[in-house]
Structure formats: structure tokens, C-alpha cells
Amino acid sequence: MQLSFISRSSLVSVISDIAFPHLGNVQVNDITGPMIRNVLAEIWLAKPETARRVRQRIGTVLDWAYASGYRDSEAPMRAISKGLPRQPKKEGHFAAMAYAKVPDFIPRLRERESYSRLALEFAILTAARSGEVRHAVFEEFDLREKLWTIPKERMKANREHVVPLCDRAILIIERCMELRVRNCELVFPGMRGRKA
Incomplete structure (x- = not known):
């Protein structure tokens, strides 16, 4: 063979x-x-x-x-x-914004509205991974209980994860519902309803 x-x-x-x-x-x-x-x-x-x-x-x-x-x-x-030479070390992760700079950054983020900006703010508020935010669908949210239940299939640890939502996170989800693209379950769709 x-x-x-x-x-x-x-x-x-x-x-x-x-x-x-x-x-x-x-x-x-x-x-x-x-x-x-x-x-x-x-x-x-x-x-x-x-x-x-x-x-x-x-x-x-x-x-x-x-x-x-x-x-x-x-x-x-x-x-x-x-039998191969040592590979160069990876550059590492992208640098994170200093925690102290986040309060000044959020108002600048809100200057214009887009799914990307809403998704970024939502990620900051929930401390969720970008993939978890980008693939979030409306049925995962219980706005009355202020909870976001991420199914295990989308979690790195392969376990369901429940995220409590602050008031601003709820407002972001509600705004995405208002902007919702027809026939798209994604909360933060990319161009033409694709995953961001």
C-alpha cells in the first residue's frame, strides 16, 4: 500500500x-x-x-x-x-490590555456600534473566550435569570459552563436581538450572517 x-x-x-x-x-x-x-x-x-x-x-x-x-x-x-534542530520559540500570546486601562477603553469602544464592538465588550464583561462569544446563539441565554449557558461542545474543558450576566451584558444581548439578522441564530454574526 x-x-x-x-x-x-x-x-x-x-x-x-x-x-x-x-x-x-x-x-x-x-x-x-x-x-x-x-x-x-x-x-x-x-x-x-x-x-x-x-x-x-x-x-x-x-x-x-x-x-x-x-x-x-x-x-x-x-x-x-x-534529528531536527530546535525550533524558534513562539512569540507567545497577544499582549493583554492593562487592567487599569479598561475603564478608559470601554467608552471609546462604544463610540460606534457594530457587532464586533458589541462582541468585544461582551467578551470583556463575561471574561469568555473569543470563540465562545463568536459562536453564541440566542437560545443559550436566559435573560430573566441573567444567565448564559454555554454547551459543553463549545467549551475547551468539554463541560457545560454557566456565566452570570451583568446588566450591561444583558443590554448588549437585547441590542443584538433588535439588530438580529433574519434566519441567523448567532448573537454576533459576521458579514452576511456568518460566524464572526
Whole structure:
């Protein structure tokens, strides 16, 4: 069995463009650690995140091949990482606004109204992650009880999370109801009702 049997369907285009030219015509049982290392070496320092994803996807394909009987051994992914240079450290998270500056920022945020500005203020008020805010739907809110129940499927910890809402957060949700795009359940829709 050749890697090409799996690679076109399981690797995203950017990753298949990197791995497929080198490994696409090689039987999965014949793919060695040095072969994989050579694929990764080309992008390891220039595109570290892409290289890590390529490594992970190649490992997934080779582990599947091993589990399915197409390969005699598991993918040598740990050893491959040892044969590559140390990647540069990530820049880290975006800098947060100093807590003391938030009270001065909020009035500037309210100078113009848009879904983005309402969503940002709502995120500040609830301390929710941006994805939780962007994917919020109206049915998650109980305005009478002043609660926002985020289903476990949308939570990083995979557990339902209930957020108490302050009066200003309630006003933001009510304003979004007034602005509601027809047939869109998202509280903060992006352009043409898509997720922001």
C-alpha cells in the first residue's frame, strides 16, 4: 500500500503539497525516519507550525497503516524530532490590555456600534473566550435569570459552563436581538450572517 492512498484524502492541501512529492509514491512500510526527517527539514525552521502539523499528520497516517497491518512498525516520530534542530520559540500570546486601562477603553469602544464592538465588550464583561462569544446563539441565554449557558461542545474543558450576566451584558444581548439578522441564530454574526 502506498502513502498516496491515504494522503490525498487525509492531508490538507498545504500539508499534502509538502509531504506528497517526497512520500506519495513510497509504500507505507518502506517509509523510514530519515525520509520523514528530510521532508520536515525543508520547512522545520521556516514554517515551524506547518512543520509540526505535517509531522503529526504523517505520524497519524503511518500509525493507521501499522494498526491496519500495512506497516511492520509504528511511526518513528519521537526519533525524527530529535534529528531536527530546535525550533524558534513562539512569540507567545497577544499582549493583554492593562487592567487599569479598561475603564478608559470601554467608552471609546462604544463610540460606534457594530457587532464586533458589541462582541468585544461582551467578551470583556463575561471574561469568555473569543470563540465562545463568536459562536453564541440566542437560545443559550436566559435573560430573566441573567444567565448564559454555554454547551459543553463549545467549551475547551468539554463541560457545560454557566456565566452570570451583568446588566450591561444583558443590554448588549437585547441590542443584538433588535439588530438580529433574519434566519441567523448567532448573537454576533459576521458579514452576511456568518460566524464572526
